[in-house]
Amino acid sequence: MNVLLLNPDALRGSDPAYPLGLAHIATAAMKAGHAAEGVDLFSENCPETAIFSTIESFQPDVVGLSVRNIDNQCMRAPIFYLETAKNLVHTVRKRFYGPIVVGGAGYSIFPREALDYLRADYGIQGEGERAFVMLLEALEANSKAFSFPGLTRRTADRVEWIPNVPLASLEGVWADRSLFPPLPYLDAGTRQFPVNIQTRRGCPMECIYCTNPWLEGKTMRFRGPEDVVLEIRSLSDNFGIARLTFVDSLFNHPTSYTETLVDAFLKARLELSWECTYNPRFHDPHLLSKMHDAGCVRVSIGNESGSNLSLTALKKGFEREHIERSVLDAKALGLETVCFLLIGAPGETKDTVLESVCFLDELNPSSVVVTLGIRLYPGLELSSIAAKEGMIDPRQSLLSPAFYLPRELEGWAESFFLDEVLPSHPNWTV
Template sequence: MPPHQVLPMDILIISTNRHAFPAPVIPLGACMVADAAERAGHTVRLLDLMFVQDPLWEVEREVTVRKPDVIGLSVRNIDNNDIQQPAFFIRKLIPLMDTLRRLSDAPLVLGGAAVAVMPKEMMRHTNASYAVLGDGETLFPRLLGSIGDKETLKRIPGIAWRRGGKPVVTPPAAPSSSGACPCPDFRRWIDVDTYLSQLSTIPLQTKLGCHFKCVYCTYRKIEGEHYRLFAPGSVVEAVRKLAASGLRDIEFVDNVFNSPPGHAMAITEKLAGTHHGARLQSLELNPLYTDDALLTAMEHAGFSGIGITVESASDTVLSGLGKGFDAGDVHRAARIVRKHALPCVWIFMIGGPGETRATIRETLRFAESCVRSSDIVFFTIGIRIYPETELAEIARRQGLLSLPPEEMLEPVFYFSPGVEFSWAVNEIRQYAAHHMNCINSDSLRLPFLPVIHRWGYRCGIRPPLWRYTRFIRRGLRALGVDA
């Protein structure tokens, strides 16, 4: 056998995410990795736990019947990023890992965004055999050919493995060149129709990487700080292909869709010149690059909604968050949005460095006076602190954080010492009570949200659901529900 030939293996990939709020998220990464492993000659099965009634029973049945050679686990989030009602998802991963260890001697390989954020901690907590930290569709097939060969493992960038029982992480790979937009065969791997009935969107990326320096963010660690742009023509072809297969509600899930602005404009202009039949959205527009030309192109391209992530309308807080834009940019973006018909959701995060009662009121004044009443404002409170971020250093300097990095897997949050937490929570709740176009964290925890999704889908409503926030809230209030 040639030295680099890998014997075909039976691979089981488990998508572990079961968090369905505000809507279930289609596992793009797991589907891409499954596609890649199959192209490499392996027999692959993807087990998606999102909608199963008894995850451990499903896993036990699958492992007992298939007896896989390698088991991959895709882990999307460490926790729910909710300071008021935190949920530590990794705690629920432990029984799953224990079940797999009991049933099989197959190597257990972690992957997904959560793993890239804290790889050694994830390895220690779960007792996994290996972890993939970079692009799983590239690294996972390489890892499969090197399992058990520590000399070869050392040469694979962006993975973690065990030496003497302790996790060892190899340096990340150099950024790859730009290429074609990856678009997996979603129907091949998951029950797409059940996702669609919950008003989920089909995720698509136009690039990887992020060059912004927000103090709290982990995207640069996950994808790198240099852009890897996918060819605009290949993005358009992916949209056309998905829509032709009946998957029409597509969301661009880039960290920031309109940066670099020329790339976003090239994609939207090409989409505008194509009869693709898709309904498009992106909830990650940066106000710095939001202009008339882009929004006009997005309207012509078939966008049904956009989101602008501003976090605050206060210069003090925007500077403290390291956003790279100021309140003037936020107000300018609002004036531009008003000139267009695109529905827009404005996304804010209360409690960043420098936040005070005055800065919160400044943000609320912006939301009330500058955001159209037909558009939506969404407020979250508090910021999850991750190791090796500037926010972690800020929290330490302010005496708010004493845990060592290796003990920060379980969620710990930042909230500005310049304002009382209870006051901020009450202020946002009071604002929401008097503004029907407002969503806060309480809204995302409504237990009957999946029922609203299903009924909306049956009534012909299609994403984004947030466009109907005012009507949903008024209807719930008429039924006596405090929402």
């Protein structure tokens, strides 16, 4: 089948993220013998012309659209990206009369509601490598009744969804970048920009607000370190990429895998610099030092707070001392450190906010990213708390963004950070 894959450019102007999910899907489709073509609207000035001319020349049988983001998760200045994706489906329909399939992380949180909203024909919830190929096979066989894990289908009067089952192994999982070359994402001056890559999927942690364990599964699965090295080599050989960002939810867990991976980087003498997530609970000075030797230059320390009360409420699984050790050891190695404040844990008060601010002030990481209000998602513990406290209706779909912020902090938190914290902290952003 001829498969046309589209990356919507909902985020032009902000930090662009290379469409890694689409590169994975394209690889799987091509491996299964299908012909694939890509249109990346990030680098197209006239989306309609780019889409129409590719439909004309390539004559696709199926069009796939990636929906990475539903919204910007920002309570202060919300942006709803799904509207852009819906317009794109509408545009494609003007010239293409076959099935339109949507997938992606944002989409997967709301498989039914988002498919209905977008008016697309099929959705693939969760990992797409297996499920998308199964859908292509079913469509090619002109099969009328088919079903498999991950499939969402819109019929005249309802939307049917079968929950996906995570791949048992990541063997063979690979992101061929040829359909979506990363070059438009590089900074014009430096010719570099961290290009994303994934080495593992899954998170076993229980943070009460986070969708990652639902999206990727709670059981971690890993790519072979040699495969990861080959993919990195192909990025540097084909596109000159020397800066990477690992999108793994927990890059430093489990230590044994990360150490093997980093050893493989060292053995291969990869000339690159990279950044990754770093969870304080699994802090290991020996591993951190090896990561530094293997090219790590920046760690995003998923602390989210600096108050033990809030860390416990969010079920982060670590305390202030873990954060402190992680930040100080990373700084001692000369790594850039990014810390986070997620304001609005259940029970968060002005005191816990001040405690967090003082804590990070003392640690003085390279930068701090503050988020005011926590985006609520279906099925998560924080959403149940919000419903019990009367902040949301328990039947609310949450596709349209809703946020958790204790009433005591409403109004105060925003002016506190904007008027009092930011002016004296140029390396903090809200």
